[in-house]
Amino acid sequence: MREIYKNIYLKELALPNNPLKHLNFYIIKGPEESMIIDTGFNREDTKTDILDVFEQLDIKPEKTKLFLTHLHSDHTGLASYLEEMGLRVYASKIDGNLLNSSVEKTDPMWRNTLQHGIWQGLEEDRLVIEDHPGFKFRPTAHINFIPAVPCDFIPVGEYNFEIIDLKGHTPGIVGLYEREHKILFCGDHILGKITPNITFWGFEYGDILGTYLNSLDLVYHMDIEHLFSSHRFLVEDHRKRIEELYQHHDRRLDEAREALKAAVRSTVRSVTKQLHWDINSKNWDDFPKAQKWFAAGEAHAHLEHLRALGEVTMEEAGGVLYYVPVPGL
Ligand SMILES: [Zn+2]
Structure with missing residues (x-):
């Protein structure tokens, strides 16, 4: 001290x-x-x-x-x-x-976290709420x-x-x-x-x-x-x-724009995989489970910011959210 x-x-x-x-x-x-x-x-x-x-x-x-x-x-x-x-x-x-x-475990915070994971396309990663550090502690x-x-x-x-x-x-x-x-x-x-x-x-x-x-x-x-x-x-x-910090988020937004351009429509998960993360993992499958929750949440916040800027639209299909770049931008 x-x-x-x-x-x-x-x-x-x-x-x-x-x-x-x-x-x-x-x-x-x-x-x-x-x-x-x-x-x-x-x-x-x-x-x-x-x-x-x-x-x-x-x-x-x-x-x-x-x-x-x-x-x-x-x-x-x-x-x-x-x-x-x-x-x-x-x-x-x-x-x-x-x-x-x-x-x-059944309180709204964790129900919502699970719901966000489904929206983000994380279902195939088979994450459970016990993997979430916020839940653990x-x-x-x-x-x-x-x-x-x-x-x-x-x-x-x-x-x-x-x-x-x-x-x-x-x-x-x-x-x-x-x-x-x-x-x-x-x-x-x-x-x-x-x-x-x-x-x-x-x-x-x-x-x-x-x-x-x-x-x-x-x-x-x-x-x-x-x-x-x-x-x-x-x-x-x-x-x-x-x-x-401004520059960091500007770079992230640019990475997200690039990722979106590569597909007709993208899930949060697919954009997350294409962003650059300071993590010692070879690829997405190798990502620690706790970091998958964090990374997808962060990518999602950037996609929602692009939506607020009018650069992308969002649609839901089969319970999953898809982000689509606005043509001509
Ligand atoms: Zn904090």
Whole structure:
């Protein structure tokens, strides 16, 4: 653990067998009340790590807030455990409700994930929900969260954090901005080196890649000196990193356009196979099952963005979605 700014501490919580390696766990220590941001996976050694931090910093659970940036299990795995210890949990309405709808295997989150897989043409890959990392490490109890409403403020010690809507990586991801100190806790919205996963969440969330790009735009124009992200190293220059992320998605969109041109109509799966992935696999069959879910979801988000731009149309046949380029483009 190290102090990265006055009364703001960072402890790396291990995420074993996960390419993200660890979660940057942030603690803001106040004279009365403190706040922690996110929790790591629901694992015994993570509990021990967090309890050690509480002890070292003399933090009382009943005088501490837990702010959840978004629903992913590496951020929320211990939310119900910490709530039971007496912490007050803050989450955005959208992600908090989604989190509470993902406890049981039959809950809407997993039914929808399976349905998206069928739409994407993944049926022949014979994936089961147990292969989905989100399912494997899901929280096992509901949380009674206090809604984190964008534009509201959460004061902690000398800091006054404004809740910022960063939707895109998940439908309800939120960050915390300290205007005076030019600090933004951004969760997985912007990461150093790795590209945040942008996936299809269902048609009710519209063009989620477009939404993400708008949220990048918002942060681009913010006055930030310290960008505290949830994984890997801390980004020095947020504008430079955002430009790299724009370029990444532009390249991806171009790859998707090329893939679409090669066929009369394409499934999400067939486009996914033709995109370039930073994965040590010879071909699609060799892809780890967990990565098939992620890759197809990401390709789908890009296809839906092309549809929002008017470059492709989509039709359904036999329960599978097909994407067709608009002639003349
Ligand atoms: Zn995430």
